[in-house]
Amino acid sequence: MPEEVLFETEDRRSRAEIASYLRTLADKLDADGPITLTAGDQSVTVDPPERPTFEVKAEREGPGDGPGELSVEFEIEWDEGEGGDSGDGELSIE
Template sequence: MPETVLFESERKETLAAVASYMRTVADKLESGDPVTLEAGGESVTLDPPETVEFEVKAEREGPADGAGELSLELEIEWDENADGESDTSLSIS
C-alpha cells in the first residue's frame, strides 16, 4: 500500500517541550477533539475515531559493538473508514 506523508516535522527539542506537545495531543484525544499539526506554513487536521491502533516501540540502531542511536516511537493508526476494537493491554510507567 503506498504511503503519502500528510505532514512532517523533525527538529531538536527539550524533553519538556516534547512533553508539552504530547500533553496537548493527549488532551485533544481524551476530549474527542481533532488534532491540528502546524509548522512552517504546513498544516493538517486529523480526527481519530474513539478506538485506534496504538503501537509503542523502543529501538536501537547502530553497530552491535559500538554506540548507536536509541528511539522511542509512539504511533496511533486508524482506518479512514472504519472503527477498530482494542485487543490487548499495555502499561507505560
C-alpha cells in the same frame, strides 16, 4: 499501498517541551475532536476514531558492533472510515 506522508517535522526539543506537546495531544484525544498539526507552512487535520490502534516501540538503530541511535516511538493508527480495533494487552509506562 504506498505510504503518503501528510505531515512531518523533526527538531531537537527539551524533555519539558516534548512533554508539553504530548500533554496537548492527550488533551485533544480526550476531547474527542479533530487534531490539527502545524509547523511552518505545513498543516494537517486528522480525526482519530474512538478506538484507534496505539503502538509503542523502543528500538536501537545502527551498526551491530557499536553505539547506535535509541528511540521511543508512539503511533496512533486507524483505517480511514473505520472505528479502530482493540489491542493486545494493557500498556504500562513507568
